[in-house]
Amino acid sequence: MNSSAQDKSAPCVVWFRQDLRTKDNPALRAAADSGKPVICLFILDDQNPGEWSAGGASLWWLHHSLNELSGKLEKAGGALVLRRGDARKIIPDIMESTSADSIFWNRRYAPFDIELDKILKEDLQSGGYDVNTSNGRLLFEPWEVETQSGGPYRVFTPFWKAMQAKGINREPLPEVTRLYGPKSLPNSDALDDWALLPTKPDWAQGFKSEWSPGQSGALTRLKDFLNDAVGSYSDDRNRPDKTGTSGLSPHLHFGEISPLQIWSATQDRLAQEEVPADHAKTFLSEIAWREFSYSLLFYNPKMLDKELNEKFRKFPWVSDREKLKAWQQGQTGYPVVDAGMRQLWQTGWMHNRVRMITGSFLVKHLLIDWREGMKWFWDTLVDADIASNTASWQWIAGCGADAAPYFRIFNPMTQGERFDPSGDYVRKYVPELQKMPKKHIHTPWEADAAVLKEAGVQLGKDYPYPIVDHKPARQAALDAYEKIK
Numbered sequence: 001m002n003s004s005a006q007d008k009s010a011p012c013v014v015w016f017r018q019d020l021r022t023k024d025n026p027a028l029r030a031a032a033d034s035g036k037p038v039i040c041l042f043i044l045d046d047q048n049p050g051e052w053s054a055g056g057a058s059l060w061w062l063h064h065s066l067n068e069l070s071g072k073l074e075k076a077g078g079a080l081v082l083r084r085g086d087a088r089k090i091i092p093d094i095m096e097s098t099s100a101d102s103i104f105w106n107r108r109y110a111p112f113d114i115e116l117d118k119i120l121k122e123d124l125q126s127g128g129y130d131v132n133t134s135n136g137r138l139l140f141e142p143w144e145v146e147t148q149s150g151g152p153y154r155v156f157t158p159f160w161k162a163m164q165a166k167g168i169n170r171e172p173l174p175e176v177t178r179l180y181g182p183k184s185l186p187n188s189d190a191l192d193d194w195a196l197l198p199t200k201p202d203w204a205q206g207f208k209s210e211w212s213p214g215q216s217g218a219l220t221r222l223k224d225f226l227n228d229a230v231g232s233y234s235d236d237r238n239r240p241d242k243t244g245t246s247g248l249s250p251h252l253h254f255g256e257i258s259p260l261q262i263w264s265a266t267q268d269r270l271a272q273e274e275v276p277a278d279h280a281k282t283f284l285s286e287i288a289w290r291e292f293s294y295s296l297l298f299y300n301p302k303m304l305d306k307e308l309n310e311k312f313r314k315f316p317w318v319s320d321r322e323k324l325k326a327w328q329q330g331q332t333g334y335p336v337v338d339a340g341m342r343q344l345w346q347t348g349w350m351h352n353r354v355r356m357i358t359g360s361f362l363v364k365h366l367l368i369d370w371r372e373g374m375k376w377f378w379d380t381l382v383d384a385d386i387a388s389n390t391a392s393w394q395w396i397a398g399c400g401a402d403a404a405p406y407f408r409i410f411n412p413m414t415q416g417e418r419f420d421p422s423g424d425y426v427r428k429y430v431p432e433l434q435k436m437p438k439k440h441i442h443t444p445w446e447a448d449a450a451v452l453k454e455a456g457v458q459l460g461k462d463y464p465y466p467i468v469d470h471k472p473a474r475q476a477a478l479d480a481y482e483k484i485k
């Protein structure tokens with residue numbers, strides 16, 4: 001039992017999780033302010049929580065993010081200790097071996113994380129350790145935005161209104177630039193030994209030119225976005241052929257930037273009248289969708305694998321490995337769907353509009369279970385996030401809270417024509433169609449033989465015929481819905 005909770009010479013531990021930053025980090029700030037020697041710790045537990053352990057694309061990001069964080073902590077006079085395994089064993093061992101008397105962490109909200117943190121907190125407190133936890137991940141913790149009767153929201157608009165009415169009265173915390181560690185640090189694994197990066201084959205080649213994982217990359221993204229794309233956000237956010245969105249999602253997921261930093265920087269620009277109010281507010285409402293997703297998950301932990309709308313639990317999903325594979329590989333014969341799935345594979349990210357089109361195609365045109373899509377996204381997205389991914393997939397499948405009505409089935413041709421009007425997005429990710437004229441870029445099977453020849457496309461050889469016909473597939477989806485309605 002450790003009895004030196006107020007002892008300034010006893011070290012404290014900061015347990016980094018999804019908060020890989022030195023700015024606006026409440027746990028790190030509090031530890032640094034305690035005046036104690038600080039041990040910074042990151043634990044990779046790839047056994048727990050089983051199927052929700054980070055996917056391949058996330059591990060690529062994590063490697064680079066930890067590298068940057070480690071450098072920043074060293075510059076401040078600290079060091080990042082890396083350990084792999086079960087936090088319930090590693091943390092008490094480190095507390096004991098270093099004579100640390102207190103620990104700081106920022107809270108997480110996935111059901112299994114809440115469970116783990118609760119058990120660990122109780123264990124540590126009963127061992128006499130001081131446990132300090134903070135909110136470093138959300139503008140409001142999931143239970144803080146409540147309906148008037150004190151319950152959770154199921155619909156976004158009133159949630160967003162309630163969030164705005166509560167107001168955000170916090171400012172981001174200053175960066176921790178000075179740390180001092182204990183006389184001797186616990187052993188650390190070498191990051192490279194964790195082998196988080198793919199090698200044979202290195203499927204992440206295309207990620208490098210797209211992303212700069214880490215706090216510096218996050219802050220640059222935010223600055224660039226506020227200097228430029230936010231000015232037309234409401235118009236261009238649906239255009240995958242443009243850089244119309246912030247690209248902050250993986251940085252937010254890994255906590256390299258906090259939503260409070262984004263909120264506050266956007267409000268500052270609004271106050272200076274440097275960004276158009278309507279566009280900036282639409283952007284902030286998207287940050288609120290993230291909060292809403294966390295609230296939904298907090299109050300409905302079973303939604304990770306069960307439909308929120310119970311009538312969908314009897315939906316007649318079809319098991320078709322071949323069609324699932326065609327979807328995953330971007331070989332469905334619908335150009336905008338294929339461009340999206342290939343963007344995902346090549347860059348670890350997909351534009352939101354195209355996530356909706358590809359998601360809808362999987363669950364409605366192919367009648368494949370949304371959980372298959374969710375799992376594929378989990379493994380391939382660099383921003384794979386337990387709350388946003390689950391809530392979005394349920395939304396697309398029509399079985400979630402405030403979901404798209406099931407009968408509203410995205411038409412991949414008209415969606416393509418509307419949101420990628422010149423076909424540039426398709427041409428970028430489906431190079432076989434590079435020379436297809438605008439008229440047929442979203443419907444190559446309708447082009448006559450001369451047009452296809454001129455474009456150098458032999459359907460069925462260079463690029464597939466559609467794996468399902470739109471009209472009958474749409475009808476089959478509506479028929480399936482009739483069975484559970």
Ligand SMILES: Cc1cc2nc3c(=O)[nH]c(=O)nc-3n(C[C@H](O)[C@H](O)[C@H](O)COP(=O)(O)OP(=O)(O)OC[C@H]3O[C@@H](n4cnc5c(N)ncnc54)[C@H](O)[C@@H]3O)c2cc1C
Nearest residue numbers: 245246247248249286287289290352355384385388389392
């Ligand atoms: C099927 C499907 C799966 C998705 N899976 C994820 C996921 O795993 N992780 C993830 O972060 N987002 C997910 N989204 C939501 C959304 O597509 C991404 O957040 C967005 O594309 C990220 O790009 P951005 O940062 O440029 O977004 P911006 O348009 O710049 O938005 C700013 C931020 O707001 C948040 N945001 C925006 N839209 C949403 C939304 N619909 N739901 C929740 N938060 C949102 C994100 O944190 C985003 O970074 C999913 C959407 C769909 C339809």
